[in-house]
Amino acid sequence: MKPFLAFVKKEIYHILRDRRTLLILFGMPIIQVLIFGYAVTNEFRGASIAVLDQAQDELSTDLQRHLVASGHFAIIEQVDNVSDIESAFQKGKIKMAVVIPPDFSQDFYHRKKAVVQVLSDGSDPNTASTLLNYVTNMVNQFQVRKSQAPPLPLQINIESRLVYNPELKSVYMFVPGVTALILMLVSAMMTALTLAKEKELGTMELLLVSPLHPFLIIVGKVTPYVFLALINAIFILALGVFVFGVPIKGSLLLLLGLCLLFILTALALGILISTKTDTQQAAMLTSLMMLMMPTMLLSGFIFPVESMPRLLQWISTIIPAKYFIILLKDVMLKGSGIELILWEVMVLGIMTLFFLVVSLKNFKIRLA
Amino acid sequence: MQTLITTHNLTKRFGDFTAVDAISFEVGKGEIFGFLGANGAGKTTAMRMLTGLSHPTSGEASVAGFDVYRQPEMIKRHIGYMSQKFSLYEDLTILENLRFFGGVYGLSRRQIKEKSAALVEQLGLEEVAKKLTGSLPLGWKQKLAFSLALFHDPQIVFLDEPTGGVDPITRRQFWEMIYAAADRGVTVFVTTHYMDEAEYCDRISIMVDGKIAALDSPAGIKTKLGVQSMNDAFYQLARGAQRSE
Structure with a gap:
């Protein structure tokens, strides 16, 4: 336990002393939420x-x-x-x-x-x-x-009501989307970067010849990011609720649980990327191309999945953010309980396990 | 003399490329053992197998009395390691680096505190102990990295081209530290490119194409090959090499 704590402490020093990391961790969420909340909108005034x-x-x-x-x-x-x-x-x-x-x-x-x-x-x-x-x-x-004409004697009037988002506010769409994007960024990209950094600097060798178990090295590196990502999630949700008036109709505890699940999915992806890349630059580019772009474009965050060509719809089924956004919307806007969202939770869970197993395998192969 | 490293026909293959080809040698307690070879000769791969970073394909090896196949975790507890790349965290202070590595090797808080104080005093780093390691000159960093590799009192320390890019004076001081460690009974396993450094070793082995081409004291090798300097000896052996980088 003691070596592990020493490790986490060291990792916290790294995070606190790197301006770029701090900026991504704390600047990005605010900027993203404000941009998507205020600037990017489908409603028109004047x-x-x-x-x-x-x-x-x-x-x-x-x-x-x-x-x-x-x-x-x-x-x-x-x-x-x-x-x-x-x-x-x-x-x-x-x-x-x-x-x-x-x-x-x-x-x-x-x-x-x-x-x-x-x-x-x-x-x-x-x-x-x-x-x-x-x-x-x-x-x-x-x-x-x-037209002063009397109404037709027989007529069918359509009385429409948009349930769950009566005013068609776009911010209801963006808060779940931005949450997914930021958690992906913080958990996956930052993890990939921090692991790649150790390799680039040659300190990974030093850790590997130490008695620390390789598994513990990974867990120690990602633990601070789990907490940071969770804090970020709470922060974005709070901005959504208090600044933009997005409701949280379902259980708050369930919502945070789902965030944690998605954080784990993203971390597993980050670890996977880091086993495939040796430099921070490569890790950054890979994360942007493989994670950020699909999360923005194919998750249903900006473009609805239903209106995509068939091929992209298929691809979207392997994008974890798609399921996370569905879950967030269900719990926040519809107030769904866990029994209604089991399928999506299962899909995310299985994805997480799969990525973890593959990346641990990769890590071992690199050792041999 | 007690032997701390033993290898017998130790081999590592990557596909059909044999990086290390059936090497056998022994290193005794307190010995400074130099490991020489051109780039690509297999030095690093051999060292990686002995430090538990890589599994051998065949052959036998034991380090500090532990088997490389069955007890790599025990080996890791008893060795120190310093690589050619600077291996400290530059965004941590000297004391934080010491605390981290002490913690990783399971030293108690008190041990870490006492040893840190002693080390800082011995290296004359009192003034900068709380400064970020990145701000130190390279020579100091290398000396600090070496001290850190010895921080948990390992029986053997592996040094992978430790003096790369360091000025001659610092190199000299570095070797004085190596001698001091050897005098305390620490076994030193060092790879190097510098032939003058090879002369400082008790015994050296020269690897060519994955095999050990010569293994003796520096004087012994020179006599055997009938050459005046270590440079000539190395040149004569490495000239026949089939592979390079």
Whole structure:
């Protein structure tokens, strides 16, 4: 036990004395949460649009007022002809343009059918489709309000309610995603780096000729990171709850247990990477390519797994973060208990065991 | 004389490459045993087998009375090791390094404290004991690393090219430390590239292509080969080598 404690103590000195480590450990989580919470969002407030109002009558003015009243749009330019729209798009001043034709109210009141043209910037498809959705909804509302026709005697109304995230807040998505990303970073990358560092400096040899069992060397190196990662997880969740108002409906203890499980998965991956690389640089690049990118792109954090091509969907099934994000969302937003999430917990557990066994095997082979 | 290292036909193969080819030798207590050879001759592999870092393919070896196959853990308790790469933690202070390695070898808190104090005084490091090791000049680091390898009173100390990159004066001082350790009965197993250092050893073995080409006292080897200097002796033996790096 005593050699082990001496080891952990030494590891803590390393962490506290390395600026880069400290920055990644404590700076990254704050920056990530704030970036994803505030900057990266699918909601739009005051998107810049231009209007080409060829009708210039009461109804067209009313429609413009209706669009602005929602808060989603800000009309920054009234243009006189179509070519001005083109140039506004090219200068990047506007995200969308609305064209109201000359005989707008005529068509609406008398022919019962009016047309409004909406142009949006397809070079940014996500924004374009979100804005189009907004505009469609609002024009529909406008039309219902303006048509004095009595409601149809028989009609089916859709009354929708979005359960678990009624306001469609994107931060509900990002907090679980960022948690997964940070835990991956802290546990896997930092572990791979710290083990590679010992190899690079030649101190690993020294440890291996000491009476410390190789297994103990690994455990001693990763133990401080388990605690640091757990602290980070608590910190991110607290930011999510207190700053962004993300609920935790399920058991807090279960949530932390799941974090610990995922930390172990990530540590096992980090150890595996370190057995395959000899320098810190290689370990860093491998972690970024093999762990960070898939965690960002294929876990369902940013792009929904369901909308990926079949091949990427298959690949996503071996990304541990995918299961962790599902677990976090289930427990935080839906309040699921352990009995409802057994499958994902099992998958993560089996992955962890697999990575551990493979990396210990690798470690032994290197010794021989 | 008590023998502390015994090998008999010790062999290590990697695939169909025989890195170490049936070497046999004995090293006695308190002896300074030099292990010479060109790069790729198999010195490091042989040393790794004796320190429990690598399993032999065949042959027998015992270190400090323990078998390399069955009791590698016991061997590790009784040997010290210092490698050609600087082997201390530069972001730890001298005292923290001592405490760490003392702890790893299971010394008690009191032992660590007493030994640290003695070591710091002996090396004249009082002023810098609480400074980060990385700030020390290379020569001091090497001396400190050597002292650290002896910190837990091992019976044998393995030195892998310990004086690489060190100035001649520090090298001289380093060898004085080696002599002092040998006088206390510590067996020293040292690999080196420097032929003048080979002269300091009690006995040396010269490895060529994984085999031991010569094994005797420096004077004995020179006489046998009819050459004036260790340099010539080494050159004559290593010239026939088939493999290099």
